[in-house]
Amino acid sequence: MEILSTITPLMLALVVAGVLIGIVFGAIPGMTATMAVAVCLPMTYGLDLNHSLALLLGLYVGGISGGLVPAILINIPGTPSSITTTFDGYPMAQKGEAERALKIGIVCSLYGGLFSAVVLFFFAPALADLAIKFSYVEKFLIILFALTIIASLSKNLLNGAISGALGIWVSLIGTYDLNTGGNGDIRLAPGFLEDILVNGFSLLPVLIGMFGLTVILEEAAKGVQPEPTSHFKLGDGKPFSFSVFKGHFGTINRASAIGTFIGLLPGIGGSAASVLAYAQQKNLSKHPERLGTGEPEGVMASESSNNGLTGGALIPLVSLGIPGDSTTAVMIGAFTLQGLQLGPLFIGEHLGAWHAIMLNLVLANLVMFGVMFFAIRHIAKVIQVPKHLLYPLIVVMCVVGSYSANSGIMFDVWTFLLFGLFGYLGQKVGLESAPFIIGFILGKDAEVYFVKSIESYGNLAIFFTKSPIAVGLWVLIVASLGYAFYQAWRNLRREGAR
Amino acid sequence: MGPEFLRVTIDFDQSHLFFPRIMTWILVGLALLVVVARHREFARSWSGMCRDCANAAKAFDVKRFGATLVLLVVYAIAMDRLSDVWPNTGLSFLVCSMAFTAAMSLLYVHDLDRKKLLTIGLAAVVAPLVVWYALARLFFLTLP
Numbered sequence: 001m002e003i004l005s006t007i008t009p010l011m012l013a014l015v016v017a018g019v020l021i022g023i024v025f026g027a028i029p030g031m032t033a034t035m036a037v038a039v040c041l042p043m044t045y046g047l048d049l050n051h052s053l054a055l056l057l058g059l060y061v062g063g064i065s066g067g068l069v070p071a072i073l074i075n076i077p078g079t080p081s082s083i084t085t086t087f088d089g090y091p092m093a094q095k096g097e098a099e100r101a102l103k104i105g106i107v108c109s110l111y112g113g114l115f116s117a118v119v120l121f122f123f124a125p126a127l128a129d130l131a132i133k134f135s136y137v138e139k140f141l142i143i144l145f146a147l148t149i150i151a152s153l154s155k156n157l158l159n160g161a162i163s164g165a166l167g168i169w170v171s172l173i174g175t176y177d178l179n180t181g182g183n184g185d186i187r188l189a190p191g192f193l194e195d196i197l198v199n200g201f202s203l204l205p206v207l208i209g210m211f212g213l214t215v216i217l218e219e220a221a222k223g224v225q226p227e228p229t230s231h232f233k234l235g236d237g238k239p240f241s242f243s244v245f246k247g248h249f250g251t252i253n254r255a256s257a258i259g260t261f262i263g264l265l266p267g268i269g270g271s272a273a274s275v276l277a278y279a280q281q282k283n284l285s286k287h288p289e290r291l292g293t294g295e296p297e298g299v300m301a302s303e304s305s306n307n308g309l310t311g312g313a314l315i316p317l318v319s320l321g322i323p324g325d326s327t328t329a330v331m332i333g334a335f336t337l338q339g340l341q342l343g344p345l346f347i348g349e350h351l352g353a354w355h356a357i358m359l360n361l362v363l364a365n366l367v368m369f370g371v372m373f374f375a376i377r378h379i380a381k382v383i384q385v386p387k388h389l390l391y392p393l394i395v396v397m398c399v400v401g402s403y404s405a406n407s408g409i410m411f412d413v414w415t416f417l418l419f420g421l422f423g424y425l426g427q428k429v430g431l432e433s434a435p436f437i438i439g440f441i442l443g444k445d446a447e448v449y450f451v452k453s454i455e456s457y458g459n460l461a462i463f464f465t466k467s468p469i470a471v472g473l474w475v476l477i478v479a480s481l482g483y484a485f486y487q488a489w490r491n492l493r494r495e496g497a498r
Numbered sequence: 499m500g501p502e503f504l505r506v507t508i509d510f511d512q513s514h515l516f517f518p519r520i521m522t523w524i525l526v527g528l529a530l531l532v533v534v535a536r537h538r539e540f541a542r543s544w545s546g547m548c549r550d551c552a553n554a555a556k557a558f559d560v561k562r563f564g565a566t567l568v569l570l571v572v573y574a575i576a577m578d579r580l581s582d583v584w585p586n587t588g589l590s591f592l593v594c595s596m597a598f599t600a601a602m603s604l605l606y607v608h609d610l611d612r613k614k615l616l617t618i619g620l621a622a623v624v625a626p627l628v629v630w631y632a633l634a635r636l637f638f639l640t641l642p
Binding site: 158165 | 501504506511513514517518521524528532557558563566573578591595602606607608621626629639640642
C-alpha cells in the first residue's frame with residue numbers, strides 16, 4: 001500500500017484534468033487521443049515524471065473512452081477505435097436507449113481498461129526480463145519484427161511498408177551520433193541545409209505536426225463543417241441496469257483480451273482491436289443476426305476491446321521501448337523530456353516511475369468511469385463544441401509544444417508546420433501516419449543495432465544464427481509477412497470476384 | 499564465422515552512409531513495387547481523373563485550406579520577428595497568438611452573427627492569455 005502514499009492532490013487534479021480534456025478530444029469526431037496527448041505535451045514540460053504521467057495517461061484513457069459518445073448519439077465514431085460502437089450503439093439510441101447504451105459502453109470501457117492494466121502489471125516485467133538478455137542482434141530483429149507487424153496489419157501492405165521505411169529514412173537525417181558509436185558525419189541533408197539539420201528533425205515537432213496539424217488541415221480542406229447535433233434526449237427510454245451484463249461476462253473478458261493483445265502489437269490502432277472483437281462476437285454470439293440492430297453485447301465487445309488496448313499498448317513501450325500505438329508513440333516524447341530511456345532496463349532502474357504508470361493508469365480508468373457514468377448528460381454536450389474556436393487553440397498549443405521541445409528553437413516550429421503538411425499530403429497518396437512515426441522513432445536504434453552487429457561479427461549470418469531467440473524472432477517475422485501476403489492475396493481475389 | 503559470401507566490413511569513415519544507403523535502396527525498391535503492382539489502378543484513376551477532378555474540386559475548400567496555410571506561415575514568421583523586439587518575455591507569442599486565433603476562427607466560422615463574433619473575440623483574447631500565463635509565468639517555459 002506504500003504506492004498509494006505517492007498520490008498527491010496535484011496528481012489527482014492532473015488525472016481528472018487529463019481525463020476531461022481527453023474525453024473532449026475523443027468525443028469530437030476527427031480528433032483523437034493521440035492528438036490530445038500531442039497537444040497537451042507542453043503542459044508536462046514543467047512537471048516531474050509522475051505528474052506528467054498522471055496528465056498523459058488521463059488524456060489517453062479519456063481520449064479512447066470519449067469516442068463512444070458521438071458513436072452512440074450521432075452515429076459518427078469520435079475516435080477510429082469506436083467505429084464498431086456505432087453498429088449497435090446508434091440503433092439502441094434510435095430505440096430510445098441512448099443513455100443505456102452510453103452507460104453500457106462506459107462500464108465496459110472501465111472493465112477493459114482495468115483488465116489491460118492487470119495484464120500490463122504482470123506481463124511487462126516478464127517481457128523486460130527476457131529482453132535484458134538481448135544483444136544488438138536480437139534488438140535489431142525485435143525492431144524488424146515490429147516494423148513487419150506494422151506493415152502487415154496496415155490498411156495496405158505496400159503503403160504500410162513504405163510509410164515505415166520512409167519514417168526510418170527521415171529519422172536518419174543529420175549527424176551519425178558519436179555517442180552511439182557513430183563517426184560524427186552528417187548524411188542525407190542537402191549542403192545548404194546542413195547547419196540546420198545537423199541534429200536532424202526532433203521527435204516532438206514531427207509528432208505534434210503529424211497528429212495535430214494534419215487533422216486541422218484535413219478539416220480545413222473539407223470546409224470545417226458545423227458540428228452535427230444529436231436529437232436524442234438522454235434519460236428517456238429503458239433505464240440502465242447492471243443486470244444487462246448477466247450472461248455476458250465471457251463477451252467482456254474475451255473482448256478485453258483481444259484489445260490487450262492487439263495493443264501489444266506495435267503500431268496497430270484501436271480500430272483493429274474493436275473490429276476484431278466485434279467480428280469474434282458475431283462468430284460466437286447466440287444471436288449473431290441481431291448484432292447490428294441495437295444489441296448491448298455489440299457495444300460491450302467494442303468498448304471493452306478499445307479500452308483493453310490502453311494497457312496492452314504500454315507493454316512493449318515500457319519493456320522494449322517500442323510504442324504499441326500512435327498515442328504511446330507520442331508518450332515517448334514525455335519520457336525523453338524527463339531524460340528517461342524506455343526499454344528492458346526501465347522497470348528495474350525506475351521502479352518509482354513504473355509504479356506511477358500503473359497507479360495513474362488505474363486512477364485514470366476510475367476517474368473516467370466516475371466522470372462519464374455520473375455526468376454523461378453533460379458530457380454528451382461536448383460533441384457540440386464549435387470547431388472554429390477549438391482548432392486555433394490547438395494550433396497555438398502545438399506551436400508552444402514544438403517551440404519548447406528543445407528549449408526555444410524556431411526551427412522546431414517550422415518542422416511542426418512541415419510535417420503537418422507532409423502528413424496531410426502523405427495521406428492523399430496512401431501514406432500512413434502510425435507506421436511512419438514508429439519507423440521514425442525506431443530508425444536510429446535500428447541503425448545502431450544493425451551496424452554494431454555487423455561491426456562485431458562481420459557476417460550477416462549472425463542475424464540468423466546468434467541465438468535461439470534470434471531464430472524465434474525470424475519465425476515471427478516470417479509468420480507476420482506470410483499473414484500479410486495471405487491477406488493481400490485474399491483482397492486481390494475478392495476484388496477480382498467483384 | 500558464417501559463409502564467406504555473407505561477410506561484410508564497414509569502413510568507419512563511411513559508416514554514416516552504410517545504413518542510410520540500405521534504407522534508400524529499400525525505399526526505391528518499394529516504390530518500384532508499388533508502380534508495378536498498381537499500374538492498372540493508376541491508369542484507371544488517370545483516365546477517370548477528369549471526371550473525379552470536378553467532384554474533388556467541388557468538395558475541396560480552396561479558400562479555407564489555402565488561407566490556413568498562409569495564416570500558419572505568417573503566424574510563425576511574425577512570432578519570430580517580434581521575438582527580437584520583445585526577447586525572452588513570450589509577449590511576441592501572446593500578441594501573435596491573439597491575432598492568429600481571431601483570424602483562424604473567423605476563417606472557419608459558418609453563418610457569422612454578432613454572438614459568434616463576440617465569442618470569437620473573447621476566445622482570441624482569453625485563450626492565448628491563459629496559455630501564456632500558465633506556461634510562461636507558472637511553468638517558466640521558453641516562449642517566442
